[in-house]
Amino acid sequence: MVKEIIKRLAGLKVFDNVVMAVVSQSPNIQKIQLEIAEELSFKYDENTESGRARRLHGRLMEIKRILIVLDDVWTELDFEGIGIPSHKGCKVLLTSRNLEVCNAMGSQEIFTIPVLTPEESWELFREIVGKPLDYPDLAKRVTNECAGLPIAILTVAKALENKRKHVWDDALKQLQSSAPGSISSMNDKVYSSIQCSYDRLESDEEKSCLLLCCLFPEDYDIPIEYLVRYGWGRGYFSNTDSVEEARNRVYSLVDKLQRRFLLLDGKSEEHIKMHDIVRDVAIQIASREPHRFLIRCDAEKKGWPKIYDHYTTISLIPINIDEIPVGLDCPKT
CATH class of the missing domain: 1.10.8 (Helicase, Ruva Protein; domain 3)
Incomplete structure (x- = not known):
C-alpha cells in the first residue's frame, strides 16, 4: 500500500522527491540512512552514524519539498539521530501497527486503516x-x-x-x-x-525453501544464491546432481512461492524478501519438530536455551563473534 501511495504522489508532483526506508522491529539507523541516500543518489564518505546524520541532514535541507516514508515502524525513532531535519518542506509519513508509536512521535494526523469490508x-x-x-x-x-x-x-x-x-x-x-x-x-x-x-504447498522442497528464508533478518534482501548453497548443503533437493541443477530448482521454487504471495520481490532478480508476518509464522513452524530451527531474534525474545543438542539449524544473523552465546555446541547442525 505504501508503494501505491508513493506512486500516486509521484504522479501528482506534490513533492520534488519522495523517498522510502523500511524500519522493521529492530531499527538499524545505518540501514535507514543508507536507504534514504540511495534513493537520493548519493553516498556517504562518513564512517560514523553521527557523521552520516550530519551529511544526510545537509542534503535534505537542499530539497525544497520532500516526503520521507518510514515503513513498518515499531518503536519511537530519533529523527535527529538519523539526520532528518525539521524544516517545513520536509514531511514524514510513517506506517505502524502501534498507535502509541505514532502518538509518541508527535504525528499530526493519524489515519487508521480499517480491515476490508x-x-x-x-x-x-x-x-x-x-x-x-x-x-x-x-x-x-x-x-x-x-x-x-x-x-x-x-x-x-x-x-x-x-x-x-x-x-x-x-x-x-x-x-x-x-x-x-x-x-x-x-x-x-x-x-x-x-x-x-x-x-498446502505442493512439495517438501517448497516448504524447505520457504523456511530457509526465515533464517535471515526481518526485511532482509535475501540472495537466492544463499538458498541454493544452504539447500544444496542440507540435501533438500531431489534428483539434482550439481549445484547448477540445484540453482535452477531453487529459482523454480522461489517463483512458485512468489505466486502464492509467500515471498516478495527483492531489490533485484537475484534477491527476494519475506513479509514480516509471513516470517513470524515461518519461524514458529521452523522451531518445531521435525525442523528445530533456532533463529536469533526468536531466541532473544524467549531467552537463549541452555542446551542446543536438538537444533538442526541455527541462524545468528546479524551477530558479532563476541555475542555468540557461551557453550554453543550444536552436534546436529
Missing part, C-alpha cells in the same frame, strides 16, 4: 483466484474467515486456486480452528491463513 474481501479473493469459482458459497465462507485482512486473503486464495472441494472444506475447517500458538501479537486469522498456505 466483506464486499471488498470477496472482490479481492475473486480477483486473486482469477476465474469463476466452482464453490462460491464455500469460497465466501473461507473469505469471511480471513477477517478482512489482505495478507490472509492473498495467501489463502492462492493456496486454494484450482483445488478440489475436499481441499476447500479442509481449509475452512483449519481456518476456523487454528490457533496462533505462541505468537501473542498476531491475529489468529492471519496466522491460520499463512499456516494453511504453507500446509
Whole structure:
C-alpha cells in the first residue's frame, strides 16, 4: 500500500522527491540512512552514524519539498539521530501497527486503516483466484474467515486456486480452528491463513525453501544464491546432481512461492524478501519438530536455551563473534 501511495504522489508532483526506508522491529539507523541516500543518489564518505546524520541532514535541507516514508515502524525513532531535519518542506509519513508509536512521535494526523469490508474481501479473493469459482458459497465462507485482512486473503486464495472441494472444506475447517500458538501479537486469522498456505504447498522442497528464508533478518534482501548453497548443503533437493541443477530448482521454487504471495520481490532478480508476518509464522513452524530451527531474534525474545543438542539449524544473523552465546555446541547442525 505504501508503494501505491508513493506512486500516486509521484504522479501528482506534490513533492520534488519522495523517498522510502523500511524500519522493521529492530531499527538499524545505518540501514535507514543508507536507504534514504540511495534513493537520493548519493553516498556517504562518513564512517560514523553521527557523521552520516550530519551529511544526510545537509542534503535534505537542499530539497525544497520532500516526503520521507518510514515503513513498518515499531518503536519511537530519533529523527535527529538519523539526520532528518525539521524544516517545513520536509514531511514524514510513517506506517505502524502501534498507535502509541505514532502518538509518541508527535504525528499530526493519524489515519487508521480499517480491515476490508466483506464486499471488498470477496472482490479481492475473486480477483486473486482469477476465474469463476466452482464453490462460491464455500469460497465466501473461507473469505469471511480471513477477517478482512489482505495478507490472509492473498495467501489463502492462492493456496486454494484450482483445488478440489475436499481441499476447500479442509481449509475452512483449519481456518476456523487454528490457533496462533505462541505468537501473542498476531491475529489468529492471519496466522491460520499463512499456516494453511504453507500446509498446502505442493512439495517438501517448497516448504524447505520457504523456511530457509526465515533464517535471515526481518526485511532482509535475501540472495537466492544463499538458498541454493544452504539447500544444496542440507540435501533438500531431489534428483539434482550439481549445484547448477540445484540453482535452477531453487529459482523454480522461489517463483512458485512468489505466486502464492509467500515471498516478495527483492531489490533485484537475484534477491527476494519475506513479509514480516509471513516470517513470524515461518519461524514458529521452523522451531518445531521435525525442523528445530533456532533463529536469533526468536531466541532473544524467549531467552537463549541452555542446551542446543536438538537444533538442526541455527541462524545468528546479524551477530558479532563476541555475542555468540557461551557453550554453543550444536552436534546436529
